[in-house]
Amino acid sequence: MDLETFAPGSGGLAPRAALRSDAPSLDLNGTWRFRLSPTAAVPDDFAQPDHDDSGWAELPVPSHWPLHGHGSPAYTNVVYPFPVDPPHVPTENPTGDYRRVFDLPDGWSGGRLRFDGVESFARVWLNGHELGWSTGSRLPVEFDAGPFLRPGRNVLAVRVHQWSAASYLEDQDMWWLPGIFRDVTLTRSAADVFVHAGHDGRRATLSFDGPGLLDLPELGVAGLEPGVEVTVAAEPWTAETPRLYQAVVTLPGETVRLAVGFRTVSIAGGVLLVNGRPLLLKGVNRHEFHPERGRAVTYETMREDVLLMKRHNVNAVRTSHYPPHPAFLDLCDELGLWVIDECDFETHGFGQVGWRGNPTDDPRWADALLDRMRRTVERDKNHPSVIMWSLGNEAGVGRNLAVMAGWTRDRDPSRPIHYEGDWSCEHADVYSRMYASHAEVEAIGRGVEDPLDDPALDARRRAMPFLQCEYAHAMGNGPGGLAEYQELFERYPRLAGGFVWEWIDHGLAHPRHGYAYGGDYGEPVHDSNFVVDGLVFPDRTPSPGLLDLKKAFEPVGFAFGDGVVTVTDKHGFAGLAHLTFTAVVEDEGLTVAEFPLRVPAEGGEVKLTGLAELPGGGGERWLTVRAVLADDQPWAPAGHEIAWAQTPLPPATGLDGEGGGAAPGAEGGTTVSPEIGPDVGAAGSTAEAWAGVSRAGDLVVLGGAAFDLATGRLVRLFGHDVEGPRLDLWRAPTDNDRYGGLEADWRRLGLHRLTHRIDAVETGGGGLTVRTRVAPAATDLGLRAVYRWTATDGGGLRLAVEIEPEGDWPAPVPRVGLAMALPGGVERVTWFGRGPGEAYPDTGTATRVGRWSATVDDLQTPYVYPQENGHRADVRWAEFTGAGRAFRVVGEPVFGLTARRWSTAELDAATHRPDLVPGDRVHLHLDLAHQGIGTAACGPGALPAYELRVRPTTFTLRFTPS
Template structure:
């Protein structure tokens, strides 16, 4: 086996790492189609591929940048923590897929000018590669998500040149790249030939500080050769770059106001355009501050992902990510768990995001061998660790958006991490250092945790967390700011509990927010659905754990992202008595960029609107305004105030909604009383009308417009609308969060049989004109159950009114998944209109984004297409809903409200499905009318449902009325 594949050296023949930048020096882009051949192992790879005359005519083509598994060469494989090869560092298996790349390119005569050098740059190759130019070996490199440069001046020639690259899927470096993502291989970032004219810059470091007390900026640029600096807007014209320049007044850079100054560095050999942002990052008074102010991270963890291209992203995709983040009030990104494409950071500078820039390092798989031989504390890996940190810091050091360096992720602790931190402090003392796995926080500047519970975050916020044994270390950690580098695992339906986390962040100054895991589902498009772990025949995989994002693989926002936007909105609009309170939650900016409009809705219909005039409101301030003069209404009425962009911005147009608040102006009128009494009891045979025969062959029972099955008491029709009437339902298709945790709620629920309930009729009676059906609902093999009493009566307007009373029996020690009614309507039902919360789905602990209003959708539009099918689509606090089609339909009215789902498959169908394509519409529309559902939580990786959102088994009552909707007339 090639020795460098299993050596500890991170590379050979490479240039020293330096800043990433572009200039006016010539460059040749080497992206595009390359000749490509994949071998199953190193031993089977062809020989002589570096020879310029090697015959590659029998090879196929592969685009660069790309990952070969995404183009049908081998298969993707997903593991979260497990290494997909034996843990025997630094060795890797003989079965090591090896890709050979070749391409010709032309170099013009005199390219670069007299005395020019030439550099070949690879921005990302997974996982290890060797390069040859015109038959000459340049060297090798590891560090997949990091740049590599080779000096090629002596090998480059005018005219035809041949570049050959051999890429290996596995190498010793793979032990340092055990991130939670797909294992994919290839040249997946840009390849460029750079001319370096005589006197050109090799490297530079921009130091642009801001003094919040005076408003002054200081600017100095370290350069590898003498250089001149021009920032015309600041009056700096052709001044020495390496001198310290003080500017009396500058506008600082923040994620909220990303002010950049256009600049230029010039040397004898080239000109380099710069965009400079003045800002100062400190940790003082136990807080992380930018420009003297505490910042609150409303962040996400972002992997690079595209469902068709993997980690090979276009600029368009990178920009789309940032625009979506900004439009959903996200202000920060942790680049999990490697430096992103450099263009992404340039866009963060331009559009405004705080960035925690993470090194390409994770050794999480050593967890399963008790961290034995973990490279983090093995001196043989020291240079590899330092090399990865150097290449991260040097490339990205000039981005104002980068305000913290992260040593990596989930790699245990050890001396190599300490040395990374020490080197970084020496090289860049102006940015704090982050690393989560060092819980003692000995060599970092912030205390970072993953998935700490609300209770623990509260204790940490009060600086009352569990003490460390070492008193000095404990005092050090207790004095640090706290950040949740991962929380609220956004897998499937959820996460729940965001509001309670945000409340803690806003209550405790030490708690400076966090980063939701994560931004995007890593689904791979496969026909008309998205694939996940195990779909490619992997012998070891972690299933759909790779689909845990706030946006779906195609970047459609999930309900979780919509909820997060509401929870973290930077303006809070509430009401106190007859006053509206507006609170500015920005860290830096006032609200002059926003306009505030209001609407008054009666029963969901707008009856009045206007605008609010706010006084100047700086960051952190609140103001109170009188409620606008409103017209009289008679129905349930809500005042909605919206904060929208007053003008176009680079990330959203004028009118984009940033925040909103709702105030109840008039409650709903009292629910109508039933037309008949519900007292007394007589046998059903003397109380209801029947038709035909006796006994089992007897006809149905009727009550007003309702027709009931004589034996079961179930409703079978309302007027001319046939249906399979409502009965008690306690089951939901488990969510990803239900399947996680210790114990997993799914296992608990299945363990007591809630997925296999049986119904037994106890009696069907009449009570003063009402039809009363008593049943017991219970699982096989258990002695617990629920008494369910259905009281049917005639309400106002001859509507059919149902009161469901439930009473648990036996030692219930688990919460219900849901509590409500299930029914089935004809398949021709296709539209749903409702007055309640919407327009999207909402659950007990994820409902802030659902406002009260009148909404309409098709049955299909009510579904949320989670990559792994599960409970979804619940509409909360519904006052009334109509479910209609071309032949009429049904109106359901709550007393006062109910939750609604409607879908073309059952909960059991959802439960059995593995992909969205498994959900096939049946011969009915299945409707749930719920009193409540158990909360969502975030137990797929994190805390479960908070007690206040658990659906405890207890006696309860749900009342709804039904009325047939006539078919539309021509």
């Protein structure tokens, strides 16, 4: 049967370009009649025009039927959800029958039925006549409808099978979602045009293939014939300067319009060039996805994606792992993004069986693979944004790659070919890898990577540019190491940059889970939350990872020297003329001066004068410089920030030459008000005085605090009932911790179940000393932790924690810090440190030193799969307010801060956002250090510099009433 054939289809017309034509067309999207059957063995009598479908359901087109109550979605990353036995498919094969009645306009004759995307096998009838069948889910197909159209009422019937032989070619990392999910159109357009518009940096050339005559009035081109090349005075198209010209091609019976961009892609000396200049790709991988619509994305969603990318300094997209909706490429042309356009082809699941029977190396599949490549290239060949063709993804190696690459080079020699799955690059023009470590990327940049066995292939590959088609896996909290990757890309000309995996979390809206991932629909085989690995959350809210990526991708660099800032232009094409520069001086996070910077158009050194004479409060001072858009752009308004940098300044001398007073948070001049003082006895009354420490029953009173006499635990702080603080090593594992293996190491060590033994509670010397041993059961590893509490002026407290490890600790630990609990009435945190967002040792480059304020609820980062989040770094002081009370924690010099309304154990146990239910306490973490984040969910772990090893240390904090 056709479902189990190697052929790509039958009855389809030759593929052609997606064009804007004035030929009549009829939009067949909308509400269709729909019936779902559990198997493919269903009579096809529904295709007859008089079939009674009144009892059928209704289904919107475009859409996926599992998202409308017909069956369920399923997610796998690598494995096939059916036996690997090509070309056979399961008998249990969900089959959707569609019917659409439409009226043909008067005078209509001829035409083509166009389907832009159907997953995975579609058979089409018009008025009871079979037009043909097609595979290639993310690719268009057209059928000749002319002979079977009727005046007035027409009936279009489509049968869609979820599984077919073609499913073996579509094992991409995403939800399996059958249905007619892109547009359906009846059109009388038959035009096919291929415009060639090149630019070598000095002159532009224009020609085209196809029938008709071409006019481009803006450049004085009129009546250009096919195959004739002319030189024109055109500005080049780049992603930074997306200059488009409107061309018109007049053909018999119709006129088509094209947006033409002049640019030339080339490779010279191992460097990727556009218009003769080196190109650095600052890219992301983008699946088409919407949490309610799946891959049936709207134009508004596509535009939102492009705008978000541009606003976060992303300049490139790899269309993982299939051609996108054609309107997305129109937007890339218009707004400016470099694109690697990838064929709809992946056979990753064959890797589970040793690549036996892989279609990539089976000649029976050659026609199907060539058909997919032809449909990709022919549809998208006129887009200036498309600078490379990709043969597919994770499909191993084999002879059919040569078939695909050979045809593509013949059809379009103007674009290089990409394919990552064969590291020998036998059929590719660029050397592409996934998740190579920083060390390997540097070796490749230097040209000293490990050689291939074949000297000829090795020499060929060494002459290629290198890119990471996937890196910095953005799953959950992360990715770490972005800045270090970008520094390498910018240092070595051979490195053409790369594409972060990936753009969006594929969490499907779910009534119970909030957002669903693999396994939430009862799939027997799934890959859990590995589908939730994006830089934006499902609702397209930017994650901290996207903010860090914007920082890493900044096209302007700043370097501070003695009284100067050096501004470097990192654009490839645009320069700095479209930007304005400002500087702000802040004292303890409060602005004391703001002024413009006059930066030369090509960048350079800018003097900074008079900063020491600015007034201030005598606190810590920082200079922040910013580059912002000078005028509105199509993708962002004037004032949108492009790049920034900070540097500390010496303390202000003030207007009178003296310091401006005590820094906020400094000791001195603070009194304990009665309403926030400790609710215990005072020394000299019923309490027993102990050399600066007093006793009230079972409590020890010190400064504005009270401690349990038996355990030394703090129980009352400035009127607040509290618990702790005590040493903590655990964090709710991140996705990188879990998938990278660290979580397993930590649980084997028992770091999630530490015991705290009290060895001594001592008073004397005006303070309280608590000696403990902190250790997990079933091991002789441990930490000696000594807490030394002393009183400070104004009723405050100073805590010094001395930590001494015992034993040979075999792995990094999650965190070293103090955990305590506050009353639930604490609602807001104001802090001076890095913010406003979260930061960990190898993340948080988007955060800057300043004064910030947020509610406890707003401090949380809502990862779809709950995990460690919300850590604020390098905090100098933090003030906690609520229920009419306030107190402050001050670092000596800094600390890390996390505050949430659920415990670490509750966060650790949660698997979806709704699992996190606020309790009656605020759980506060005051950290000395954290383990780095890395990208070990897929790729390398944290760099050695960001690993947290236990070692002797002292951690000091001050607590003061506010």
